Amino acid sequence: MLIDNHGRTINYLRLAVTDKCNLRCFYCMPEDGLNWLSRNELMSYDEMLRACKLLVGMGIQKIRITGGEPFVRKDIMALLTAISRLEGLQELSLTTNGVLTAPHVTDLKAIGVKSVNLSLDTLDAGRFFSITRRDEFGAVMETLTGLLKHNIEVKINVVVMDGKNTQDIIPLVALTKDLPVNVRFIEEMPFNGDGKIHQTKISWDYIRILEEIENKYPAIKKVQDPAYSTAYNYHIPGHLGDIGVIAAYSRTFCGTCNRIRITPQGTLKNCLYDDGVLNIRDLMRAGNNDDAVKKSLLKVFNNRVVDGWEAEKLVKNTGMHESMAAIGG
Numbered sequence: 204m205l206i207d208n209h210g211r212t213i214n215y216l217r218l219a220v221t222d223k224c225n226l227r228c229f230y231c232m233p234e235d236g237l238n239w240l241s242r243n244e245l246m247s248y249d250e251m252l253r254a255c256k257l258l259v260g261m262g263i264q265k266i267r268i269t270g271g272e273p274f275v276r277k278d279i280m281a282l283l284t285a286i287s288r289l290e291g292l293q294e295l296s297l298t299t300n301g302v303l304t305a306p307h308v309t310d311l312k313a314i315g316v317k318s319v320n321l322s323l324d325t326l327d328a329g330r331f332f333s334i335t336r337r338d339e340f341g342a343v344m345e346t347l348t349g350l351l352k353h354n355i356e357v358k359i360n361v362v363v364m365d366g367k368n369t370q371d372i373i374p375l376v377a378l379t380k381d382l383p384v385n386v387r388f389i390e391e392m393p394f395n396g397d398g399k400i401h402q403t404k405i406s407w408d409y410i411r412i413l414e415e416i417e418n419k420y421p422a423i424k425k426v427q428d429p430a431y432s433t434a435y436n437y438h439i440p441g442h443l444g445d446i447g448v449i450a451a452y453s454r455t456f457c458g459t460c461n462r463i464r465i466t467p468q469g470t471l472k473n474c475l476y477d478d479g480v481l482n483i484r485d486l487m488r489a490g491n492n493d494d495a496v497k498k499s500l501l502k503v504f505n506n507r508v509v510d511g512w513e514a515e516k517l518v519k520n521t522g523m524h525e526s527m528a529a530i531g532g
């Protein structure tokens with residue numbers, strides 16, 4: 204088991220496999236995209252697999268593949284299949300925008316993916332276009348249908364944005380009436396890739412999001428949050444699905460933080476809000492054997508910040524807010 208210097212278990216790795224994306228969600232990256240990583244900067248699949256194997260050996264039980272958009276990276280199913288076979292791994296999941304995912308749903312089921320997080324900020328095709336700057340609403344809905352048909356658990360990630368999609372909160376909650384989906388409303392975070400800090404305070408925090416839902420559904424009930432959950436979880440009596448609210452900006456969940464992140468270029472992040480604590484790609488490329496890499500990893504796991512506020516204070520270049528696509532969410 205991996206335990207950090209604050210007594211928290213580390214058992215969850217989020218691995219971003221690319222910074223590239225086929226959407227341009229305005230809260231995540233600029234319209235022109237990012238300064239994409241070169242092929243050599245990106246970790247290769249062999250390097251990713253070695254990092255995963257090593258970390259699973261150290262105590263990681265769950266790996267989530269994210270990006271950028273995972274399905275934009277060539278032959279992603281080969282990596283997913285190899286990771287799914289790692290001895291000791293209990294859960295492999297992924298986060299996707301759903302644009303290219305539908306044709307892979309059968310294969311995802313076959314390699315044992317039980318749960319997929321699908322990003323969908325609105326049920327209106329026009330607003331989808333204005334948020335993502337791409338006309339792909341139909342493809343995402345096709346993925347949703349395919350996942351449910353194959354009994355893959357679906358969590359729908361909704362970033363709540365003032366003036367953009369707050370009118371979608373109630374229709375998205377209503378989806379849980381007949382569909383067994385978990386709709387999770389996420390506070391917008393300042394990771395939009397344009398180098399500017401857009402908020403020091405957000406107008407739609409988790410409290411306001413919850414009030415909006417409670418006004419329409421006064422019977423909504425708090426349910427027990429699963430261990431390590433970043434969401435406050437709720438259920439509306441008579442509905443098939445559930446609701447979650449994630450205080451990603453307010454950072455109320457750091458006390459039980461069980462996760463680490465690896466970015467597409469191999470930067471290991473102990474916290475979403477830190478700017479990286481080591482580069483695992485460089486360690487491997489320098490010819491270190493597994494024991495040496497493990498030793499370096501243990502050192503940083505024993506030096507984790509207490510919460511996202513402390514991490515943010517320690518960031519060297521405070522004016523810079525990178526794209527969530529370069530972090531993985």
Ligand code: SAM
Pocket residue numbers: 224230231269270271272273298299300320321322360361362389390391392393394395451527528531532
């Ligand atoms: N492309 C995939 C997708 O969109 O699902 C995976 C990567 S995306 C960076 C992972 C998650 O981060 C998505 O659910 C997305 O909505 C969320 N995200 C991106 N930028 C965000 C921001 N500024 N604030 C809050 N969540 C954000």
Ligand code: SF4
Pocket residue numbers: 224225226227228231232270271272300322527528
């Ligand atoms: Fe792409 Fe996901 Fe970022 Fe949207 S949130 S631009 S889909 S990486």
